[in-house]
Amino acid sequence: MSIFDSFLSTPAMRTVFDGPAVIAAMLRFEAGLARAQAEVGLIPADAAGAIAACCNLDDVDPVQIGLDSGRAGSLAIPLVKALKDIVGQRHPEALPHVHLGATSQDVIDTAMVLVTRDALALLLADVDAAIAALLRHAGQHAATPMLARTLMQPASVTSFGLVCAGWAAPLVRSRERLQAAARAALQLQLGGAVGTLAQMKGQGAVVRARLAAALQLRDPGATWHTQRDSWTALACELGLLAGSLGKIALDISLLGQYEVAEVTEPAEVGRGGSSAMPHKRNPVASMVALAAAQRAPQQVAALLAAMPQQHQRALGPWQAELAEWPQLWLTVQGSAHALAGALPGLNVDAARMRANIDRLRAELPAQAADEWFDPALADGVAGLARAQAHDLQTRFDVIRNNTSSKDGSP
Template identity: 30%
Template sequence: MISRYAVADIEKIWTDENKYQVWLDVEKYIVEAWASLKVVPQKDLAALSQLKVDLPRMLVIEQETKHDVVAFTRMLGEQIGHESKWIHLGVTSTDIVDTAQNFLIKNSNVIVEQELKNLLKTLKSLALKNEKILIMGRTHGMYGEPTSLGLKFALWYEEINRQIKRLELARKDIELVKISGSMGNYANLELAVESFVAKKMKMGVDSLSTQVTQRDRHAFLISVFGNLASTLEKIATEIRLFQRSDVNELAEGFSAGQKGSSSMPHKKNPISSENIAGLSRFIRAFTNLAFENNNLWHERDISHSSNERIMFPDIFNTLVYALRRMNDTLQNLQINKVQIQKHIDEAHNIYFSQRVLTYIIMHNALVTREEVYDLIQKCTTISMVEKTDLKEVLLNNDILNFISKQEFDTLFDKQFFNRQTKQIFKRVFNQK
């Protein structure tokens, strides 16, 4: 991952030093498991416990072996005496590599989940704070009816909540130990060895594998990340649309000393949202790669190995970076209440068209829906062309003679559009 988008917490997990330390931990746990089965003498464990990763030496050996795990085990074997024969007993390379990688994925998933929960907290706060603020709702980019600004944030809260649930399912699928031997049939192993290692690493057990953990598990996780990225881009796009000069209802915070353009000093651009949108596309690009990795030859090949060395560090770095930037963007979001109200007012009440339509249909048995619809459509057109309040245009039509002026006025209460918001919030936030 390039330094611009690297996240220290993730980078630390995926360093070579940490990866090979986890390899060593797995090797040690396997030996301990054999000892628990009385295959490895207890007296030999002391020497094995002193093993350390000597990365420079391993790299030298790998120049000859052209095999990183063989180089690794030989590097370890050089550090002790006859006890070295117990290293890698009954296992194959991917027992170590896949188990370790799944463990690194587990530790990275913990960070992703925490960032999602941080984002949830921010979205809930924004939703509750803006519950009563009405903002013009839009479909096809055009004015529809006013809605609660808080509902927008609540909608994103609910979607992030669903993404967390999907992540939880994917975590159960991928955070597994795989110690099943060369063909995955435990021919040179005991199932108890795998269970022992799983308990040590606080992970599940892959119930059936080949020489590798099956990559449908990885594809599921990456597809969840791709879905999550689509949510982040959705939020980012909404912010970008609202920050347009002709809308100007929401905008990213602009810090002291920040510049929007190298040539136009007046510019304040939604750079964070655009950044997140671009990174979201990058994250989704990994989904096809992950699915293709599931197509390995027979019990295994290594066509997946090369791209996974790049994919996992990059996708975790990018995702956590994007989540943190999104959270920061939302926490510093500027809400232009004056502009929001201006857009509601300049619509001249045309957004009450459905309210009036429904009321007449329900209370006047002498008209058809088509008659009322066509009439109100004409009235809204007049209202917008002449910039006249829809109420005034409608009052000049006989179709409304059956109701009093006072009752007619009640049809144009803007809080009508917010009347169910509190109930929706109760459902979303599990409020009583």
Template identity: 40%
Template sequence: MSQLFASLFYQADVTQIFSDQALIQYMIKAEVALAQAEADVGVIPQSAASIIAQVAEEQGIHAIDFESLATATALAGNIAIPFVKQFTAAVKNVDEEASRYVHWGATSQDIIDTATILQAKDALSIIQIQLQSAHDVAVHLAEQYRDQVMIGRTWLQQGLPITLGHKAARWASSFQRDLERLEQIKSRVLTVQLGGAVGSLASILDQGSAVVEAYAQRLDLSKPDCTWHGERDRILDIAHFLAVVTGNTGKMARDWSLMMQTEIAEVFEPTAKGRGGSSTMPHKRNPVAAASILAAANRVPALMSSMYQSMVQEHERSLGAWHAEWLALPEIFQLCAGALQRTHEVLQGLEVNSENMQRNIECTQGLIMAEAVMMALALKMGRLNAHHLVEAACKKAVAEQRHLQDVVAEIAEVQQYFNVEQLQQIFKPESYLGNIQDQIEAVLKHAKGEAK
């Protein structure tokens, strides 16, 4: 990603986690933990593990020549092979005997996969914080605007009244489910990888299982029942979670961007100097955050296609499919974190125009209350008869450009069952909100940790 566009689509902390420098740091961490785990079990000398850890602490990424690493990676087919050579050389400069035990018994994929999981663990921690913050803001909006009546829309047309609080409660509920999804996958996906050439760890003889367990403990990751070089469902689980989160933010961005349209003007993204303007139209107030989020929601499914295809791998370790993950997963992470950041910013600074919400409710001259009238009459004359009567009244109201309440009030059957005051009550949008308040209350209780 160009640095010129990074601030538009990404989030700085997650982007840093997936930088070249950070990747090498995670790979060094994996190598050190491997040496320490093998020393714990007695596979390699404790002194060797101590020297390897010392080099990592004192030199870190400075032990690696990134320019030559990039050149060698193209020749080697993965970054681990030239990385291990350089890291081994750095250890050898300190202690030749210790350098013999760098990367002992491991294969390139062990280090790259484990580094990827370590990256994912740290990035998911950030995303969890983002989700919780966005959830809390959405809950606040749900409570603040639980009684703010607005029009609900289906198929982009006016439907029935809802409240802005109900819309915010649905957003909050989405974030809550995302948080729950994350908790559900953690123990399954944050798993160490160590299998050697074909997953058997034959190079460590009879100590393989003990080393894997010690390795997992050293890295605070879970221990798999067996190696997963060729089975990529864990990586896909991570990507799928991120895709769902990004899609959820995309739905929210679609909502508020439509509500920002000039003719609707019910909510607005927060203002700031230089934000949302046009290069040619001074009057414009564009939904720029929504544009970034929707771009992410558009891009991530394409990247997910690559992730799904990468599940089909050959035998014990793959050719090409594994490699495709290196490109797709980091970008999915960064787009998701960026979308969450911008969603939080908008929800936190959302500007609400209640007057325009009321204006939009009234613009159909009562047509949005047709269902309410029909259901009230259905109790008296049956649903089908009521439907035909109200449908005819709607057509007449449109043709004569009159308010539906006035047209309905002239119908003898209606006069038989309802007086003027009762009819006025039926036409109040706030009187036809169904169980919206119950739904909002359930979301608020869930947010407070109370039982549903």
């Protein structure tokens, strides 16, 4: 990650995908695999306990494993070697049972699923905060009239509450789709060398089910080494979310221009200043979200392009996917986090909104002005804003209440 990425993402999300977190998730897979195999009698229980005891992040060097992966061509190869070295030194009798019947992609894919589950929790917390803030504004400003603008020009009258409901609606839909996509994508990977689990002596399906339960992941019922549709579908939902967040950011940045001055981001010491012009207060949250909306489509496209994967194990596309996946999450969560921080404190200048309406009315013939801004129209817009906000709040509450599925995945 370059220095220019730092303010477009968050430390929390960077931690989710950094080396120690991924290596720790890989070790969780290895420990869980040994225990699951012991439960069905594939390996001795003592060996499973010994292997699990050696799956300790403090005993390995994530930096060295990362360096060694360049020569090995896989992060799993140096990790499994390091684990075998530790087990061989401490419990040599358990050494033949380390990583039994699994392959590199099993441990890496499952580790990526585990850290992605953590990433999703961070993202959804920010999306929920953004939705909640928008729905509060929708209720509070249902009757606050403002100019609607079409083709970048003043059009007719709407209300700021209705605008906020319109901003919230795609976020609520995106929240719902993300939840469904995650249920499909956050699944265990366990297929062995070519997806047959041949080394598990007919116990592969049972081991897979037990390991999935232990890691609180969905059991896919089969390997998905080169079947990346569910995984990539989750990425596509992230791209849609980035676009919806970017739409909100674009509107806020336009409404906050000095010449319009109807809605501005909250002020904060040291935020949004200029090195040359002390009077400026730049909309930093909108900037982050707009940058994400520019970057996410290319990141999603890279993941879509990586879907055609050769035979039972990919040469190149899977590796490209692994490198791109964290970047997309960093991008989209950076956007959601920025807006979740700004939306609750938006400065809404109702007087300025009304002044802009009145200034335009004054330029119209009297009959057209009266027809264009009839108080009854404003009342109708307020009712529409309240109804939409209520419907969205109801749907949002249902979605949040259904966040956890029976198998523990989102």
